[in-house]
Amino acid sequence: MKTKAVRFFKELFSINNAQGPLDMHAGVPPGLGGEALSALTAPVTKEEVRRAVMSMKSFKAPGPDGFQPFFFKQYWPIVGDELWRTVKDAFRLGYSDISLLETQMVLIPKVDHPVSLKEFRPISLCNVAWKVISKVLVARLRPFLPDVIGPFQGSFIPGRGTRDHNIIAQEAFHFVRKEGSDPLSPYLFVFCMERLALRISELLQEGLWKPIQLSPGGLSLSHLFFADDILLFCQASDDQAHLVASTLEELSRSSGLRVNLTKSKFVSSRRVSLRRIDTLEGLLGIGHTARIGKYLGVPMTHGQPRCADFYDVLDKIQIRLAAWKSKLLNKAGKLCLVKSTISSIPVYSMQTLWLPQAVCNRIDQACRRMLWAKSDNTRFWSPVSWDVVTQPQEFGGLGVREARKVNVSLLGKLVWDMLTAPQKPWV
Structure with a gap:
């Protein structure tokens, strides 16, 4: 059982296909000015490290080193300088001691009575020193995220939230039916998704991606991202299905992130014939559904909620x-x-x-x-x-x-x- 579990999660977190060139980064305009870049690359101060430590919950589960944040808070006058040097060296050199990167993985059941490894959620328990490095990076990145992340991606961006995305998604589905753990990881994921958003925007400018128009002269909607929840909007045609599939494949080759097609669904207008739906299912590798269910925990309804x-x-x-x-x-x-x-x-x-x-x-x-x-x-x-x-x-x-x-x-x-x-x- 132990060997099977190790093999399952090793395959889950490994990249099966070789990463291709980062084509999705081509032609991306710089989003930050000199001041922002200077702030991001400035030497780490002891106060930044202290704030990162004090912001942690004291008795979070420890990583492989066995220390909880409480230890570093309680004995900051003694260990503060050493922790600061460790973080400062990681920023200055661009790498750190490999032992800091070691994590313990704990499996949390997703359902009451799990019967397979797929029904467990892996949680990584990191060392406090690595969490501090991540928190310092996050604190520096957070003020500048709205400048480099597009308006249709809302996760972890100050001033944006699930409420805004729920409203847009609700309006989009109404239109369609009417016609017919590591604190840094989420931010890295946001940047990967922004590469996908920029690629879609590029296809829009070239006239290749056909978005949906919610109202005459209103918003044209092609995508909506919130963390790992992705909504893509386009016309129900073979060309558009090929384009969506190739764009997602390009994301996979460039970043190592692969869309789970078995958990994905697509919704179509009532005017789309059953034959066309079958064709689109084959091209996309995604099943069709009449109701999208929930998005970000809120039911997507057509008309008044029931x-x-x-x-x-x-x-x-x-x-x-x-x-x-x-x-x-x-x-x-x-x-x-x-x-x-x-x-x-x-x-x-x-x-x-x-x-x-x-x-x-x-x-x-x-x-x-x-x-x-x-x-x-x-x-x-x-x-x-x-x-x-x-x-x-x-x-x-x-x-x-x-x-x-x-x-x-x-x-x-x-x-x-x-x-x-x-x-x-x-x-």
């Missing part, structure tokens, strides 16, 4: 209720759990979608049951009305948030963005 789109949210609430067994908690404990946990579970979806009233009612009902019921399956009596419970504490209520009002307030932030940030693509 109650069925939020069953998973309601299930999470029920699972939490079953785990806590409300009859074992006093009133103060129940109120704390309602305000801190149950009410917060649907917040992520509420940021971009208008939840059906039935879903909001069931969320409020779950909160009421948690507060007043003695057991999960019995009828309960509310000593005060729900309107009183949802009042602020200074007005005699308990400060529990009503689901519909939370939904309205979160969507109100989108209105604010429309007024104050018109440069966002979805606006």
Whole structure:
């Protein structure tokens, strides 16, 4: 079993095909000026290293060296100079002691009862010294990322988030259906994806890539990236399918990153015939689906969201209720759990979608049951009305948030963005 596991993950993290020339880097204009380059290449200061150490969680799992960040925080006056020299030498020389790069890999199950190695998520536990090097790099890169990363890539970029991408993706799918661990790794991945974005932009300028037009004179959408979630938009033709496949293959040859086609799907307009869909499946090596499901944790719907789109949210609430067994908690404990946990579970979806009233009612009902019921399956009596419970504490209520009002307030932030940030693509 040990040998099989080692072989599986060695193959998973190895590059099977030889890397080709970095064609995707050709013709990329420089995105940073002299000041930014000077800031990125300046000698590492002791204060930068200290801030990186102090920003770590003290008792994170240790790497192969056995030290936790707490040790370096507690004994900084003693070990600080040595750690600073190690980090400074790594920046100055361009390499470091190979022992710093050693990691321990831990397997975390993705499902409750895993039966194959594919159902485990590998997590790397790095040495603190290497984490400090990564954190210093990240701290230097972060202010300049918006200058070199395009507007259709939102992960790890200050001022961008899943909410913006969810809105654009929602609008794109509506249009289609209407017609028919190491802190540095994510940033390196963002730069790799930006190479792909620049390549697609180059194909757009050459007139080869045919994007979708969301509205007359509106946004032309060809791609949307958030971390490793990639959405590509083009016409449903053989030429475009060949172009998409060749572009993804070019990314694989250039960076070593390969798209998992078995986990990928494509959606088409209702006007696309079944014969054409079969042809596109063969050209792309990707299966067709009528519904995309979720993107960044939010259901992609055509038209008004349905109650069925939020069953998973309601299930999470029920699972939490079953785990806590409300009859074992006093009133103060129940109120704390309602305000801190149950009410917060649907917040992520509420940021971009208008939840059906039935879903909001069931969320409020779950909160009421948690507060007043003695057991999960019995009828309960509310000593005060729900309107009183949802009042602020200074007005005699308990400060529990009503689901519909939370939904309205979160969507109100989108209105604010429309007024104050018109440069966002979805606006």
